[in-house]
Amino acid sequence: MSVLLIQPPEPQPAVPMGGYGLSCVAAYLEDITPVRILDACDGTIEGVLAEVEEFAPDMAGITLLSAPSVYRILELARRIKDCRPGIEVVLGGNTATFIPEYLLQSGAIDYVVRGEGELTARELIQRASPVGVKGVSYLEKGRVVHNPPRELIADLNEKRPPARHLMDNSRKLVHIVESSRGCVYQCVYCTASSFYGHTWRKRSPENVVREIKQLMDFYAPLFVFFADDSIAIDVPRLRRICELIIEEGLQNTNYMVQARTDAFERDPELAAVMARAGVRCVLLGIESGNQDSLNSMKKGNLVEKNNRAVEMLRRQNIFIWGYFIIGTENESPQAAWQTFEYAKSLKIDSPVFSLFTPLPGTRLYSRAKEENSLITDDYRAYDCHHVVTKNMPLEMEEICRRMNKEYFFRREYLEEHMRPQPGAEMNALLAKIFWTAALNTGNIRPSSFQDWQAMLGGYASLAREFLTSRFAGYNATVAIELPAGIPCRLRIVNGELREVEPGEEAEVIVRGNESAMMQMLAAMTLEPLSACLAGEVNVSGPLEQVLDWLEWCSALQAEVALDPVAAVETEGSPAVQQFNRLVQEGEALPAELTSVVIRFGRHQLLVDLRQGLVTGIGPVRENTPGDRELAVDAAEFSSWLNGGMERLVAYVASSLGGRV
Template sequence: MRVLLVEPPKKPWEMMGDFIAPPLGLAQLAAMLEINGVDVQIIDCNASRLTWSDLEQAISQAQPTLVGASAMTTFFPTALRVMEIAKRINEDIVTVVGGPHVTFMVEETLRNHPKIDIVGRGEGEHVILDLVRCLESEGDLAQVRGIAFRRDGEVIRTPLPEPVEVDELPLPAYHLLPMSAYFFTVFQKFCTILASRGCPYKCTFCAERGFWGPGWRPRDPAMVGDELELLHRRYGRESIWFGDDCFNVDGEHMGQICEEILRRDLRLDWYYQGRADLLVKHKEYLPLMRRAGNLMAQIGIEAASDEELQGLRKNLTIEQVKEAVSLLRQHGMVCQGMIIIGTRQDDAHSIMRKVDFLKWLDIDFPVFTIYTPFPGTKTYDEAQEKGWLETDDYALYDMSYPIMPTEHLSREQVMGLYNRCFASFYTDPVMMFRGLASSMPWKREIWRYMLAFAARLYLRRYWKLLKDLFRW
């Protein structure tokens, strides 16, 4: 049996700049199949610069038995297009889509999209292997845990398997990827890695807990060290993004990873996504983290008041955010803050107050995101129930476009304020000077990129105004 896993051509997320990350999930699935003797190949269209036409030719040449793809909500349309291409080439190809979106939208996916044969639900390593074995033996799909499929006009869901033991998984099949092609804006020779799975928190806007299951599962720090060493020594990776939902849940685990980096003399710059309150809780590890190469932390600030944070079930206070930003500055680390605009209670004043709050915090660089109701979240369930959703174009579910209005603003007004937030912060003379005059070269480079991004937002805004003005 020949399995082809596809990372389809994607429009880049403008906010992230030039950015191509390895499809870590597909590489993990491929590794599980490969060590069990399955013929598997990965096509990463973005890294290999393949067009849709190129992809169709590649699938035709590969002659796969099964074509698989994984998708978050915003990339579901591209995953669907892959399956349509595969079926056009050969109707007998088994088409499988996994990932967060289809996990939570099983019925809609299978009833509305006949070119998708099977949905993989939740973690996929054991699911994909069991599915391949079932197909090889012409067994009963109903015996494969963690999938959904059509039978006699009905959608059949099988029970989910037990959570994966993360330390029993093989390292991702990086050798099946064009590793030299991955980079992230100013961080060349870039790669992503996971040191854990899951998140113990229950933020209303996040679907990760529903996808990975409750709780947090850390990997053995020595195994994380093995993977980092492989990436650095064999593939020349110098910049690492820990893509964990929350990297800093456990200070001791984090410290042990740092010790592995230092013990192996890995000259890496690395960055992570974590919580402000946990950064404060584990502040004694910050000097060790800095010595081990940690340059930046991305923290979820999300709001400008304790009341807003409570509404998001963030379990965080503004005082903790302030202390976290201060600690990062004291230890020579850069703070990237994520903040949400366009919540149901937001008006123009409350949104711009968030910009003022970030300036007052003296954060290094913020990323503004629009409140997006992802399937699998309490936000989505409420928005659907109350009729707030104004588009089902999943390509727009990327946190850069409004999906629903607020109680005070239309979607168009939210979009205008989103552009204004970036422009207001990144063209502020004081913030600009601090960024461009920083002693950190890569921080200066990021600021140059963000200035260009703010300029593009302005140009896009005024180009639209001109088109509207001269429209006949």
């Protein structure tokens, strides 16, 4: 029985680093059956179906980690069954564990693996039947059968290492290590404790560091994320892990951990030791600056301990990824805003504001069901940003959205966090990573004129010195037609963004679909000139002014550099894809060329070539000549804009001796 383990596509993945849990399961399968891992986190359903057709597995195992993903996962399961009749589909993971009845009764799922999956998956394959397999739920004659729960792996030091070799690691910036499982605390909103049966198991420091060393030797990751729900339950053990990392010379990567704030109270030197070991980011569940709210969450912590932990971490230049919760019982909107002000006072590097949500599997959910206080069974609403209980004011949804945006869109935040500071250069990089992740997931997606103005104004303030130097004398008013009919005007004076004067006419008008405009102006990952050439964005106005604005916007992107970790994904550029498709349909360009610079007046377009294909297309960043230089007139250059890629390719090919 062959098995395909699938990390399913996410519409907008925050920071793609999926597949770890599946690699743990695969380690217990690869010696008894053919198995593959497909990390499609940033892929598509069509890509998953193509893999199913090519591999032709007998079983597909899919991870379900969050309630809002339920309907997409069920649709994926149905598509897989349509694609390969007779295949068995198994769901596992956090959310699947707590709603097996709903999943099985959908008709799309054959089995649900509850809780820790390694041993359960192995026995399910060996028996080729769910009957009697501990930890499995299934349907029998229309009735849901829950087999007894599976015993947990007794000694995590004896657990097989994850089968990372079965994953595509070529694009992974973040690799995962797990030094412990479970949690001993009883926070009412969290599933970590109940998923592992209210236990906490740990690996020895030596065992953990041995895995890290192997990880470094094989993959040299930029970031290592400890997936422990709370790595600092045993503070001396965490400290010893850090000491061994230093002794083994493994501190030159960037570690990210999740920890409770009271751990730093138990060992005042812990933050310093972690910093020396290369810990660059700590996810802190701060939750609230109101002690009554912390008590209602059964957090078992004190506001004063939160304050001291943040102070200790900031002293070590460790980036703080802080979680906050609003909307606890009897918390008024005014009290909720105090949590926002509290986060600002702590100067949290990247906060996430969420609603007090009863997720399946939590004590809060059980209580809400008992009290009949849930107002919806639609799992898409259980994303911690929608009100789902009767006792929470509906206005909390809008308050939560405003908090996430207002914190990040402040110019002082952008200038303080996204400019590298001496001794804390990594923090600026992390701030940009988390900013982009928040944009992708929608937490801070601009949705009003004020949002766009604040965000673009913040970007321009980051690059003010560069823009006023590079574009001295450049003045323009640009009308940007944003999604949902939101009007936005940019007024540029000597390269600097200013407030728009009432009634001011625009010389340049920019239009595009929602995805393109978000990528170009918010996430800043879609280069403006290439987007215009590919027809993703339409820019109208006098040619010189259009090109001036495209050059200004491109320079702003390069200076702000929101995505500085990975090299530009040229293969994903719509301009590059179109160019190469057109070239391949005609006659290949000369293989020996590496670059062509096309000049129109003072504007330049660089076409990067490798082996007769284009790897990049956009404005010339530095004034360096290409292998060949071509000069064009205004009419020719103008015909390429707003989707004129065929004319551009034909011109380049004919000028270099080829045909299209």
